Every structure is written in structure tokens, then in C-alpha cells.
Amino acid sequence: MARRNRRVPKAPARRPRAGETYHHGALREALLAAAEALLLEQGVEHFTLRECARRAGVSHAAPAHHFGDVRGLLSAFAAIGFERMVALMRRYRAEASPAAAAQLRAVGQAYLDFAVANRAHFQLMFRSDRLDRENPELKSAGQAAFDELRQAMAAFQREYGPADADLAPRLLLAWSVVHGFATLLLENQLDVFRAGRSMAAYARTAGADILGLLGAGLMVPSPE
Amino acid sequence: MARRNRRVPKAPARRPRAGETYHHGALREALLAAAEALLLEQGVEHFTLRECARRAGVSHAAPAHHFGDVRGLLSAFAAIGFERMVALMRRYRAEASPAAAAQLRAVGQAYLDFAVANRAHFQLMFRSDRLDRENPELKSAGQAAFDELRQAMAAFQREYGPADADLAPRLLLAWSVVHGFATLLLENQLDVFRAGRSMAAYARTAGADILGLLGAGLMVPSPE
DNA sequence: GTGGCAAACTTGACGATGTCAAGATAAAAT
């Protein structure tokens, strides 16, 4: 009722226009969309619940009714990230040769490509301080992504690896490689290597190099 | 940025007692020490400039005179972290066999042990949003740490690797492995693997497994 | 010594933020 006379330097806190109802109707989705845009533009470090609400055209306390608190919202969006990553992994696998080595490379390249194409989103997915790790959607989506890697690595080991060796160390090694590379790249730690090339291009070429090295190394029975 | 009602034992802003001077005398060091304690206790996500000043017994605006802003302080402390990491790398290398493979493992294990023993400190060192990457001390300290790895990897390749191959992909692979493993471990992503064991113990055993696999894989000439 | 000046530190304010409590409104259930 009271007109909100906000002296606004930022987003113009859009009031409901004619025809818009007091109830938003699809605020949950609108907030997730606003979060996506905000993360894309500003990065995970400048994400703000209030700015997110502003962009969705609602008051600063509205998100609480759908997500509890800011970690609830970000956890929901992180879960979406894992789902999209899984989708990309499956697409890459479908387009790759069915050979176990190619399948493993496809999963790794999908991991890297997703990270580079969705920088803030990826960073959010692994920032425990901004997430509620007990969120059930987040847990299951994260598990699904990990399962893609586990499955590809199991097939790889069935084909090349020593049959008696434990899967865990190889799985951990592969995950560490792609995750470490993505993390370092996104934190601008590899700028000296990248040397001007775009992140996407570099993730492609250097990523292929690294995944190739990793695969070649894992094909040899380890001396244990 | 009011966070939730974290059980924060907010130190009672100790006023200068009798005999203490208006000028602290060594405030810069006191602030860095307070930052260390605060990070250790609360983690990087709950670090606060004002709480840091409180612990050092000075007003909330005092740190600005020594560090500019919060990123200045954290960058200085991150630089200290890289220096300590380099010291640990050198100690491990000195204690290890001079063989290139053992030297490389020593560097990797030092990386992991430092990360686990200094969780918040390590996380800070790679959180660009809290740091000023142009800070000269931070830059040179980070470079020194990287040089340890580079040097060990160069020696490794001189001894085992294909002499004509490029060093960069192998260097990137090794860094990605240790960094990814440390990151995932500290973000509690490996709890299912860890299965109750302490982080330090797990970083030792699983870290050795992974570094062993990596070394074995790199000893074979890659098919490129 | 002593006057003055720059560095070190304090005080208070400002605009943010996340969350809570209480009110207003719409939709759904009875």
C-alpha cells in the first residue's frame, strides 16, 4: 500500500504493474532465474539475497517463504547445476566412441566444459559455506554427477586396468585432476599457461592434454 | 552482512590496560596473529575484520592503517601461508630420497599436509574474492610455491619422461591432482571415501595412493 | 628541551546485508 519510494542506485525494484497480482505465482522459479542472471553477471562472491529479490520484483523477505534462507536458495540452484552437468556428461558420452577410454575422457571434458561455461555456478556448487550440504535435492544431484564418473571409471578399469586393483584410488585421482584443473583455471591461477587464449579454448586443449596423460598413465598396471 | 546467530564468543573489545600505550607498537603482527586464530577457529567464511580488530584489542578502523582494507590483511596472511608451504615442501624434500620420483612425491605430500593442517589458511590462499592478487608479497610467495613444484617436475621429467615432451601438461596435471584432492577433501566432498578416518590420516594414505598412481603413470612415455 | 608534524589509533557515521516478527492480501478449503 505504502508506495515504496526507494532512492535506488541499483536495480529499479519493479513494482507490480497493472494486471500483476499481489501473489507472484511462480516466484520460486523467478528467484532461481534471477539468481542465475545475478551469478552470471556478478559472480558468486557478489551474490546477494536482496538483489536477487529485487530482480525478481519482490520484497527482500519474499525468498524466505520459498527457500528458508539464502543457503536454501543457493542450494536449490546448485542442485540445478549438478543436473545440468550430468546432462552434459551424458551428451558427451553419447557423442563419443563407446570405448572405455573415450567415455572417460568425455566425462572429464564435460566436467571442464561445464565449469568454464558456468563459472559462478560451478564455483557455487563446491562452496560449502554458501550451501546446505544436507539439502536432499543437492545431495542426490551431486551423487548423480559423481556416479557418471564412477561408472565411466569402472568401465575403464574393466577394460584396461588391473582387475584386482581397488577402484577408489583411480576414481579419486580422476576426480581430483578434473576438479583441480577446473578450480585453478576459474580462480585465474593458470593465466600464465593460458597466455591470452580464452578459457573455453584453453580448457579444451589443455584439458585434452591432461585427460590424455591421465588416461595413458592409468592404462599401465600400477606397481602395487 | 549480518550472519545468523552463530555462537560467536565476541571478545569484549579489551581496552588498553594501565601501562599499555595508545600506540600498540606491533599492531601489524598482532592483527596477523589474530587473523590466524580467527581463521583457525571459525573458518574463512566467518572471518571478519572487526572481530579481528577486537581480538587484537584495537578499534574496528585500526587495521586500515596497516593493511588498507580487509583484502589487504588477508592477502598478507595468505602470503605467509605460501611461505610456510614452501618451507614444508623444502623440509619434506630434504627428508626424502634425492631420486626425482621421491622428490616429486615429497612436494605433493607437503602440499596436501599443509592444506589439511591449515584448512582455512589454505582455502584463503585460493579464494580470489577475498584476496588482492596484485599484492606483491602474495604474488612472489605464490610463485615460490609453484616453483618448488615446477623444479621437482622438471627433474622428474629429466630422469623418467620423454625428453622431447613439453613440461607444461605434466606440470599442470600434477598441480591439478594435488590441488583438486586437497580442495575436495577440505570441502568435505570425500567424506564417503574417508569413512571416519581423520583428515590428516586420510590425506596421508589416500594422498600417497594418488601420488603413487600419478608418478607411475608419468613414468611411461605418453603416446603423443 | 621544545615545537611541530606525521603516523597510529579512536570515534562516529553511512549504506549494505541476512534474518526475524508482525501485518496485509490472495487463494484454497470448509
Add this chain to the structure above:
DNA sequence: ATTTTATCTTGACATCGTCAAGTTTGCCAC
């Protein structure tokens, strides 16, 4: 039609980082 519930707003609070302006102190020229 009335009641209940879900949705959204409003306003307040504690806290944060930073800035501007005032105090205190160390120190150097004289």
C-alpha cells in the same frame, strides 16, 4: 460465506566494511 493457510510486504535489528574527522603519541629539526 467463512475460515484457514500460503504468499508477500513492511519495518526493525544486529552486524559488516569503509570513510571522514578527531585524538594521542613518537620523533625529528631546531
